[in-house]
Amino acid sequence: EAGVTQFPSHSVIEKGQTVTLRCDPISGHDNLYWxxxxxxxxxxxxxxxxxxxxxxxxGMPNNRFLAERTGGTYSTLKVQPAELEDSGVYFCAxxxxxxxxxxxxxxxxxxxxxxL
Amino acid sequence: ILNVExxxxxxxxxxxxxxxxxxxxPSSNFxxxxxxxxxxxxxxxxxxxxxxxxxxxxxxxxxxxxxTKEGYxxxxxxxxxxxxxxxxxxxxxxGGFKTIFGAGTRLFVKA
Numbered sequence: 001e002a003g004v005t006q007f008p009s010h011s012v013i014e015k016g017q018t019v020t021l022r023c024d025p026i027s028g029h030d031n032l033y034w035x036x037x038x039x040x041x042x043x044x045x046x047x048x049x050x051x052x053x054x055x056x057x058x059g060m061p062n063n064r065f066l067a068e069r070t071g072g073t074y075s076t077l078k079v080q081p082a083e084l085e086d087s088g089v090y091f092c093a094x095x096x097x098x099x100x101x102x103x104x105x106x107x108x109x110x111x112x113x114x115x116l
Numbered sequence: 117i118l119n120v121e122x123x124x125x126x127x128x129x130x131x132x133x134x135x136x137x138x139x140x141x142p143s144s145n146f147x148x149x150x151x152x153x154x155x156x157x158x159x160x161x162x163x164x165x166x167x168x169x170x171x172x173x174x175x176x177x178x179x180x181x182x183x184t185k186e187g188y189x190x191x192x193x194x195x196x197x198x199x200x201x202x203x204x205x206x207x208x209x210x211g212g213f214k215t216i217f218g219a220g221t222r223l224f225v226k227a
Contacts, residue, residue, distance in 0.1 A: 042120075042217045044217070059214070109158065
């Protein structure tokens with residue numbers, strides 16, 4: 001069974017540019033999460049989808065970040081325009097059951113974003 | 117503000133040593149506590165999810181305990197091996213699916 005995949009693995013962009021990160025969860029997983037780890041700090045929650053609906057986006061830093069999950073399959077996280085402080089590793093995770101908060105989350109390998 | 121603290125920040129042990137580290141979390145509104153193992157350049161790998169006070173989980177040489185009343189969990193590694201070198205993350209869920217991670221304990225096992 002394929003795990004969570006993320007694309008690209010690395011992205012280097014200039015301040016002011018736009019970047020779109022993609023996450024493909026494990027097939028059949030309704031829950032999809034985005035997290036971010038800024039250099040040297042802990043992993044921080046960004047938002048959570050159940051199927052195509054945003055359940056909690058309280059961790060999104062500001063309105064330069066837009067996440068979508070059209071069709072309830074893969075998700076994209078767009079940063080527009082990117083700022084220097086957006087640099088970090090963006091992780092996606094998925095878990096199966098919509099009602100089970102104790103479900104194990106399976107993480108993707110992350111996208112390392114560098115904003116110059 | 118919900119905070120998850122892990123200690124120590126890093127730990128160096130010799131092969132064969134047993135070791136343990138701590139995760140502290142808010143004792144109110146507890147739902148679940150997760151432990152992950154995270155190797156450099158890989159994705160965090162789930163070790164345990166614990167929900168009940170007094171829970172003990174074991175996977176090979178790694179085990180974990182949970183005390184929800186006082187808000188802590190211990191992760192134990194028996195007979196550490198170099199391949200155990202990784203960052204061990206704990207994450208706390210208080211309901212509503214939001215998961216709060218600690219900063220991790222970085223374990224180095226020297227052969």
